[in-house]
Every structure is written in C-alpha cells, then in structure tokens.
Amino acid sequence: xxxxxxxxxxxxxxxxxxxxxxxxxxxxxxxxxxxxxxxxxxxxxxxxxxxxxxxxxxxxxxxxxxxxxxxxxxxxxxxxxxxxxxxxxxxxxxxxxxxxxxxxxxxxxxxxxxxxxxxxxxxxxxxxxxxxxxxxxxxxxxxxxxxxxxxxxxxxxxxxxxxxxxxxxxxxxxxxxxxxxxxxxxxxxxxxxxxxxxxxxxxxxxxxxxxxxxxxxxxxxxxxxxxxxxxxxxxxxxxxxxxxxxxxxxxxxxxxxxxxxxxxxxxxxxxxxxxxxxxxxxxxxxxxxxxxxxxxxxxxxxxxxxxxxxxxxxxxxxxxxxxxxxxxxxxxxxxxxxxxxxxxxxxxxxxxxxxxxxxxxxxxxxxxxxxxxxxxxxxxxxxxxxxxxxxxxxxxxxxxxxxxxxxxxxxxxxxxxxxxxxxxxxxxxxxxxxxxxxxxxxxxxxxxxxxxxxxxxxxxxxxxxxxxxxxxxxxxxxxxxxxxxxxxxxxxxxxxxxxxxxxxxxxx
Numbered sequence: 001x002x003x004x005x006x007x008x009x010x011x012x013x014x015x016x017x018x019x020x021x022x023x024x025x026x027x028x029x030x031x032x033x034x035x036x037x038x039x040x041x042x043x044x045x046x047x048x049x050x051x052x053x054x055x056x057x058x059x060x061x062x063x064x065x066x067x068x069x070x071x072x073x074x075x076x077x078x079x080x081x082x083x084x085x086x087x088x089x090x091x092x093x094x095x096x097x098x099x100x101x102x103x104x105x106x107x108x109x110x111x112x113x114x115x116x117x118x119x120x121x122x123x124x125x126x127x128x129x130x131x132x133x134x135x136x137x138x139x140x141x142x143x144x145x146x147x148x149x150x151x152x153x154x155x156x157x158x159x160x161x162x163x164x165x166x167x168x169x170x171x172x173x174x175x176x177x178x179x180x181x182x183x184x185x186x187x188x189x190x191x192x193x194x195x196x197x198x199x200x201x202x203x204x205x206x207x208x209x210x211x212x213x214x215x216x217x218x219x220x221x222x223x224x225x226x227x228x229x230x231x232x233x234x235x236x237x238x239x240x241x242x243x244x245x246x247x248x249x250x251x252x253x254x255x256x257x258x259x260x261x262x263x264x265x266x267x268x269x270x271x272x273x274x275x276x277x278x279x280x281x282x283x284x285x286x287x288x289x290x291x292x293x294x295x296x297x298x299x300x301x302x303x304x305x306x307x308x309x310x311x312x313x314x315x316x317x318x319x320x321x322x323x324x325x326x327x328x329x330x331x332x333x334x335x336x337x338x339x340x341x342x343x344x345x346x347x348x349x350x351x352x353x354x355x356x357x358x359x360x361x362x363x364x365x366x367x368x369x370x371x372x373x374x375x376x377x378x379x380x381x382x383x384x385x386x387x388x389x390x391x392x393x394x395x396x397x398x399x400x401x402x403x404x405x406x407x408x409x410x411x412x413x414x415x416x417x418x419x420x421x422x423x424x425x426x427x428x429x430x431x432x433x434x435x436x437x438x439x440x441x442x443x444x445x446x447x448x449x450x451x452x453x454x455x456x457x458x459x460x461x462x463x464x465x466x467x468x469x470x471x472x473x474x475x476x477x478x479x480x481x482x483x484x485x486x487x488x489x490x491x492x493x494x495x496x497x498x499x500x501x502x503x504x505x506x507x508x
Contacts, residue, residue, distance in 0.1 A: 198230030220341030260330030
C-alpha cells in the first residue's frame with residue numbers, strides 16, 4: 001500500500017537542452033565572476049571600503065504579484081511563451097551557465113542549472129556564494145533562466161518539469177528562490193516537507209556531566225528574527241555550544257533529519273547590521289568576498305548598514321566559512337524543538353503547543369509583513385501558511401503533513417513572539433528571546449496552563465522575570481482582543497478545504 005503522505009511524483013518530462021555555444025561561459029570561478037561584474041558593469045556597481053562588490057538593483061524585492069506556477073495558477077500559452085522567450089534570449093546572448101548543488105542529503109540533493117546574461121555576472125556571483133558547485137557531468141534537476149533587462153516582469157514556474165523563467169527582475173532573491181521552491185516541491189513528493197526555517201544544534205551539559213545535542217528549528221518570515229536567533233550562540237561557554245546549520249530553507253524528513261539546502265553561504269538582511277549586535281554576521285558581510293545588494297555605499301566606498309536609502313531590504317551574500325557559529329555540515333540529525341516566530345502583539349513571549357495546536361500555528365503563519373515580501377506593506381499584520389511564500393500545491397495538505405511528521409517525531413513545539421506586547425507597550429528583545437531558547441533547550445523552564453490566555457506559558461524562567469511579560473498587563477481590552485483573534489483565526493482556517501478538521505478546531 002502506498003504511503004498516503006506522498007503526492008504524485010513529477011511526470012516524466014524533459015528539461016531544456018543545454019545551451020551550447022561559444023558565447024556561453026560555463027561555471028566560471030568567483031574571481032572570474034567578480035572580474036566580469038566589473039567589466040560589464042551596468043552603472044550600479046560600487047567597490048566598497050572592504051574591497052567587496054556592491055550593487056543597486058532595479059527590483060529590490062521578490063515580485064510575488066508577477067509570479068505564476070503551473071500547479072496553482074491558470075497557466076496558458078502566454079505563460080509558456082514567457083518561458084520560451086527566456087530560453088531564446090539565453091541562446092542568443094552572451095550568457096553565464098552555473099551548475100550548483102542544492103542540499104547535500106543523500107536522498108534529497110539536487111542540481112540546479114542557472115543561466116543569466118554575462119552583463120549580470122553579479123547575480124551569478126551571488127548564486128556562487130550561496131550554493132556549492134555541482135559535480136561535473138551531472139544532469140540538472142532544475143533549470144532557471146533569468147533575463148533581468150526584459151521589458152516585462154514575469155516569473156513563470158513549471159514545478160513538475162523543474163523550469164523557472166525570471167523575466168524583467170534583476171533581484172538575486174528571485175534566482176535563489178527559484179531553486180529552493182522546487183527543492184521543497186521534490187521533498188514533499190517523497191514524504192517530507194519543505195519549510196522556510198533555520199536550524200541549529202545546541203550542545204549542553206547533562207545531569208550526568210556529559211553533553212547532549214538538542215535540535216532546534218525556527219519557522220518565520222524574513223526579517224522577524226529567524227536568522228538572528230538561528231545564528232546566536234545563546235551566550236554559552238565551552239564545552240557547550242550553539243551551532244547554526246541553515247538559516248532559510250530546510251526539509252523536514254520522516255526520519256527526523258532536517259536537511260539544509262544552501263551549502264556555501266547565506267543571503268542575509270543588512271539593515272541595522274552592527275558589529276556589536278551581530279558580530280559574526282557583520283564580519284562576514286564586511287569581508288571582501290561578500291556581495292552587497294541595495295546597501296547604501298557612498299562614493300568613497302563607505303558602507304552604511306543603517307541607511308534605507310535604497311530599501312530596508314538590503315542584502316549580503318556571505319560565505320559560511322566566515323561564520324564561527326556555522327558548522328561544516330548543513331543537516332540537523334534530529335529535530336527536538338520547533339519554534340514558530342510571530343510578531344502578534346497579543347501573544348506572550350513564548351507558549352508551548354500541542355501537536356495539533358502546532359499544526360494550527362503552522363497554518364496560521366502569523367507575523368508582520370516585511371520589506372523582503374512587500375515593502376509598501378511593511379509592518380502590517382500578515383498570515384502566510386508555514387511562514388513560507390513558496391509553497392506549491394494545496395496549502396491545507398501542508399498543515400496535515402506537518403502534523404503527521406511532528407507527531408511521528410515527538411518534537412516539542414512553541415510559538416515565540418519576537419516583537420511587542422500591545423501597541424509597542426512592552427518590547428521582547430533579543431536578550432529575552434535568547435534566554436528563553438537557551439532555558440527551553442536545557443529543560444529548566446517551568447510551565448503552567450494560563451486561564452487568562454488559554455495557553456501553556458512559562459511559570460518561571462532562569463535568568464528572566466517572566467512576570468514582567470504577562471500579556472494582559474500590556475494589552476488594553478485583552479479579553480475582547482483575544483476573543484476576536486480566535487474567531488478570526490477559526491474563520492481563516494476554515495478556508496482550507498484539505499485541512500483536517502481537528503486542526504481547524506485547535507485554534508489557540
């Protein structure tokens with residue numbers, strides 16, 4: 001009998017034939033790409049004070065409203081024509097071709113082939129920083145063609161075939177996500193679940209004076225603290241440690257493994273980046289190997305991470321090797337704790353969830369809109385299933401799959417508020433969030449069922465006065481707002497036809 005968690009595998013289709021021409025540069029080195037970026041500069045490139053490349057793009061976030069895929073959207077001849085247009089442009093122009101490895105897991109590793117015109121070598125350099133090179137002679141699983149200077153913005157995806165066309169956008173995030181979107185699709189076909197999440201391994205003392213590992217996973221939209229918390233050392237001292245494995249897209253697998261996807265680097269937000277608050281990330285972003293995108297740089301090369309002159313969604317493609325908190329590996333052996341990062345002002349700093357409540361939290365995906373998704377709506381409340389804007393296929397089925405996997409793996413789940421209580425009445429800072437993560441990993445938090453919130457919340461936390469963060473003390477008309485929130489959540493969950501009713505009923 002077949003596994004009911006599986007979705008039908010991708011049909012046997014043929015990827016586009018390799019583009020073979022004298023005008024194609026195959027898998028150039030980072031040094032060659034850097035030289036090409038300077039040779040074919042488009043007028044937006046700058047050399048920084050650190051000797052790195054910085055550039056300003058025309059599009060400064062993903063064009064979600066211009067993106068269609070053949071699984072979830074009406075896909076007609078015009079959409080297919082966009083894909084053929086991209087392929088034809090790549091055949092006719094001087095083009096770079098990169099073959100990159102997406103993930104290392106023996107059962108979930110793929111090859112992505114990326115084409116971009118040579119004059120946009122800077123985007124290829126970003127991709128080189130993020131993904132490891134594929135072995136020579138291996139056929140690709142995915143093909144992406146990006147034509148940034150096309151006169152129309154259109155991102156078109158054939159998930160089952162593995163082809164993506166990016167027309168009219170020069171934003172590197174479109175290239176990166178083109179592969180990761182398809183990686184998650186393939187994982188789902190094989191019984192796992194792709195998640196927009198960071199992963200880390202926390203190594204702690206045990207009662208027997210030994211060491212044990214705790215695997216933590218963080219689901220959250222960009223700019224809500226996911227990368228910060230994933231990379232944070234939790235203020236541990238040797239031999240204890242906290243090791244970042246992956247900070248963006250992972251695969252939750254039936255055996256409990258969390259497979260990473262990007263083996264070379266990270267594509268981090270830079271707004272407000274400082275040596276004091278994020279020393280490791282700052283050091284990597286100021287290394288000569290980093291590629292800065294839409295970061296303010298003065299004429300003499302001075303970098304200003306605090307400025308939103310171009311956008312609040314400034315980025316840096318940095319190398320893992322420059323992060324001492326990063327491990328050589330990118331896979332987490334076992335997931336023990338899952339955290340849903342929210343910025344809902346009615347939620348406590350942390351609450352412990354049952355498996356079914358966790359599935360409801362997964363479906364709700366409550367957060368605030370960020371500049372990475374829609375700069376014009378930044379700061380507004382938003383719901384994104386799985387905090388993952390890159391799902392293909394029925395979203396309700398994702399919630400069902402998440403509950404099945406988490407139930408089988410017996411992982412603990414939590415919702416973590418990294419924002420404010422009330423209307424900015426009480427800030428939950430990095431110090432509080434880190435303290436909670438460390439003590440939850442240690443198992444030293446005492447929990448209680450709160451009649452006021454209806455949630456399982458901390459009674460005590462070592463190193464933190466948790467009573468200062470009692471939600472009703474900071475939210476006016478709390479009971480009314482909580483009642484309205486629950487009703488709104490229930491209505492939202494009822495919209496997903498595929499979602500199991502027990503998850504719909506688990507509104508917290």
